[in-house]
Amino acid sequence: MKEILKIGLDSVAPVPMHTDYNSDVFEGFEVDLMREIAGQLNLEIHYEISLWKNILEKLYKGELDMICSAVTMTPSRQRILEFSVPYLQFRLCAVVNEGTSLNNLNSFDHKILGVRIATEAEKYIMEKFPNHQVVHATKNEELYQQLVKKKIDIVIDDSPIAGSFLQKYKKLQMGMFLPDTHSHYGIAMKKGDTELRHRINEVLRHLKENGVYHQIYKKWFTYIEL
Structure with missing residues (x-):
């Protein structure tokens, strides 16, 4: 039986990270990335949709297992949440x-x-x-x-x-x-969930080493310097 993870998803789709979960086609960079991670770790994903202004609070309260929805890694967030290694750089x-x-x-x-x-x-x-x-x-x-x-x-x-x-x-x-705004997205998890963080990081590194990450990146980011 697969382990089920509740993943928070921004209800207002930040394309190209992901489309609207309730649209005819649910797709995007993060959708492809999480599909690969779930497959590698034998996980079953259950997405839970919420407004962005509420989503981090839900994770902090333990109502979600993780968020993979354009979460910027900031010092203040890293004090209260666990983060994977960065999976996308942007400005x-x-x-x-x-x-x-x-x-x-x-x-x-x-x-x-x-x-x-x-x-x-x-x-x-x-x-x-x-x-x-x-x-x-x-x-x-x-x-x-x-x-x-x-x-x-x-x-x-x-x-x-x-x-x-x-x-x-x-x-x-x-x-x-904008100057001095180089940032990264990371997968956010509950504070103290270090075992899951290590497992996610292992897969992310593997996906970069075997070229799968690059294939997903090239599929979704061909039009703008990030």
Whole structure:
């Protein structure tokens, strides 16, 4: 009998990490990665869907076994959770409409910024631009639609997710990568669950050594520098 793991999943799909779990086709980089990990460890995955603003709290309370859903590895999170070795590097970036020029952070002056609630991008904006007008949304899609309609000027997002929306909305472009925002995603687990962490890390290393990780990466990230 396979061990069952309850994995938290962001209900608002951060494509290309994964699509909407309730869509006709549930797929994405993290979906493929977790399928490989589960196969190697003889695990059965049960996804539990939740809003991003609630998902980390559910893991901390022990209502989930892990999260593999674009969780940025930060010092504060690493104090209360276990993390696998990083599985994806990225940066925060600014997405704008075609023809908009961003040279540095001073270019953000007098601009309306958009960001998703309870993300590291939101934290960055509140620290760097405390006096700016900011639109906070629960869904990435809401922000990009407002950007296309020019109701906001800049969307701040993780580069892998931004890349997907650039594919969808051809009139948008990458404005710039934000300085000093190199970050990593990792699989988050309950604090103290070191045995599971070691097992996950072994598989991740094996997938990189045998080329499977590279195949999955190439499948989903061919359009943007991360």
